[in-house]
Amino acid sequence: MATVPAATSTGQDIAQRLMADGYVVVTGMMADEDVQAARADLGRVLSATPTGRNPFEGFSTQRVYALFAKTRTFDQAAIDPLLQDVMTRVLGHHQLSAPVGIRIGPGEAAQILHRDDSIYPVPEPHPPLVVNTMWPLDEFTAENGATRFIPGSHAWEPGRTPTPDDPVEQAVISPGSAMFYLGSLWHGGGANQTGQPRLGVILEYAAGWLRQQENHLLAVPRATVRQLPERLQELLGYNIYPPFVGYVNGSHPRKALAADE
Numbered sequence: 001m002a003t004v005p006a007a008t009s010t011g012q013d014i015a016q017r018l019m020a021d022g023y024v025v026v027t028g029m030m031a032d033e034d035v036q037a038a039r040a041d042l043g044r045v046l047s048a049t050p051t052g053r054n055p056f057e058g059f060s061t062q063r064v065y066a067l068f069a070k071t072r073t074f075d076q077a078a079i080d081p082l083l084q085d086v087m088t089r090v091l092g093h094h095q096l097s098a099p100v101g102i103r104i105g106p107g108e109a110a111q112i113l114h115r116d117d118s119i120y121p122v123p124e125p126h127p128p129l130v131v132n133t134m135w136p137l138d139e140f141t142a143e144n145g146a147t148r149f150i151p152g153s154h155a156w157e158p159g160r161t162p163t164p165d166d167p168v169e170q171a172v173i174s175p176g177s178a179m180f181y182l183g184s185l186w187h188g189g190g191a192n193q194t195g196q197p198r199l200g201v202i203l204e205y206a207a208g209w210l211r212q213q214e215n216h217l218l219a220v221p222r223a224t225v226r227q228l229p230e231r232l233q234e235l236l237g238y239n240i241y242p243p244f245v246g247y248v249n250g251s252h253p254r255k256a257l258a259a260d261e
């Protein structure tokens with residue numbers, strides 16, 4: 001797998017690899033103590049999180065939606081300067097779209113391969129609309145459900161879909177790293193053939209002019225949002241796509257957020 005260290009890589013390097021290969025693994029994105037804190041806090045959240053309702057979510061898989069309403073342990077990751085630089089280079093003006101904790105339980109089947117950007121009805125080929133980042137909080141192994149993906153599939157000709165002959169790789173990655181992948185890369189969660197769950201968090205970003213996959217304005221209470229760093233508030237949707245998409249009563253949504261109601 002294409003792997004580069006955060007400490008010696010620039011946003012330009014990472015964005016170039018991402019655009020060329022459809023994915024890139026960046027090591028050293030999260031300190032050990034932050035991984036442990038995130039794992040512990042998500043364990044708390046997961047103790048009250050149901051399993052999935054359909055094969056896509058996974059009947060033995062738990063998904064933590066409304067992530068930024070439930071934990072503070074990904075606030076810094078979401079606004080990490082290197083990550084933000086990559087997103088700006090690839091997506092331009094961008095926002096958080098679908099941040100989700102995903103714990104694939106023992107016995108779970110492989111998720112269907114899909115493209116994250118296929119939810120938007122934009123004809124192919126199109127410029128990058130979505131970039132996802134997967135943050136493993138357990139060791140991802142071939143056996144416990146490491147994310148599956150088809151290298152090169154981000155550049156397939158319009159209309160092509162996976163066949164059993166397409167080579168599938170798995171993101172065998174360690175906590176502390178983050179795998180960046182384009183929304184056009186065919187991928188999916190792996191089957192968990194072990195007796196232990198596999199926990200990871202996706203922080204998915206989308207171009208700023210699209211509708212966010214999750215409606216964070218309703219998912220995260222305003223009292224919570226007011227406590228967050230301003231950049232995270234913007235990424236959750238309290239922002240303008242220039243010149244004025246997203247205004248509130250003719251003003252920047254930051255003003256509505258600050259209003260006492």
Ligand SMILES: O=C(O)CCC(=O)C(=O)O
Pocket residue numbers: 102111145146147148187188189190200
């Ligand atoms: O959990 C994973 O490895 C990937 C999950 C995924 O792609 C999704 O749920 O959209």
